[in-house]
Amino acid sequence: MSDGRCITTPAEHREATTLVLTHDRQTKTVCRVPRRRTPLPAWILTACVTLGHRIATLRRDRGYSQDDLAELTGLDRRTIQRYENAVSAPGFAELLLIARALDVHVTDLLG
Numbered sequence: 001m002s003d004g005r006c007i008t009t010p011a012e013h014r015e016a017t018t019l020v021l022t023h024d025r026q027t028k029t030v031c032r033v034p035r036r037r038t039p040l041p042a043w044i045l046t047a048c049v050t051l052g053h054r055i056a057t058l059r060r061d062r063g064y065s066q067d068d069l070a071e072l073t074g075l076d077r078r079t080i081q082r083y084e085n086a087v088s089a090p091g092f093a094e095l096l097l098i099a100r101a102l103d104v105h106v107t108d109l110l111g
Contacts, residue, residue, distance in 0.1 A: 047111075048086040054109055056084040058102045072101035 059069050059080075066084070070077040075094065082088040083098075090098065099106040 045086070048089050050111075051089070051109060052084040052086040055080075055098060055102075058104060058109075059084075062102060064102075069098070069101055073097040 066077050066080045070080050
C-alpha cells in the first residue's frame with residue numbers, strides 16, 4: 001500500500017498471513033500482516049496431533065459424536081473437528097471445557 005502503514009510479506013509466506021483492517025475506516029484499507037514472526041517448531045505440531053487423537057479417542061470411548069461433544073462444551077462441531085484433526089489448537093479455556101465434558105483431568109488430554 002502506498003501510505004506506508006501496511007506490512008507486506010513475500011509471496012512464499014502468503015499462507016501464513018491474515019487480513020487486518022487498518023485504522024482508516026473511510027477507505028477500509030486492508031493489509032496482509034504475518035500471524036507469527038517464526039513458524040512453530042515441529043514438536044509443537046506433533047503435540048497438537050497427539051492432543052487431537054486423545055480428544056477423538058476419549059470422545060469415542062464415551063460414545064459421543066462430535067456433535068455431542070460440541071453440545072456438552074458449548075463449542076461448534078467444526079471447532080471440535082479442527083481440534084481433532086490438529087488444524088487448530090484449543091486454548092486453555094477450551095481444554096478445560098473438553099476435559100470436563102469427557103470427565104477427565106485436563107492433564108489426561110495433554111499427556
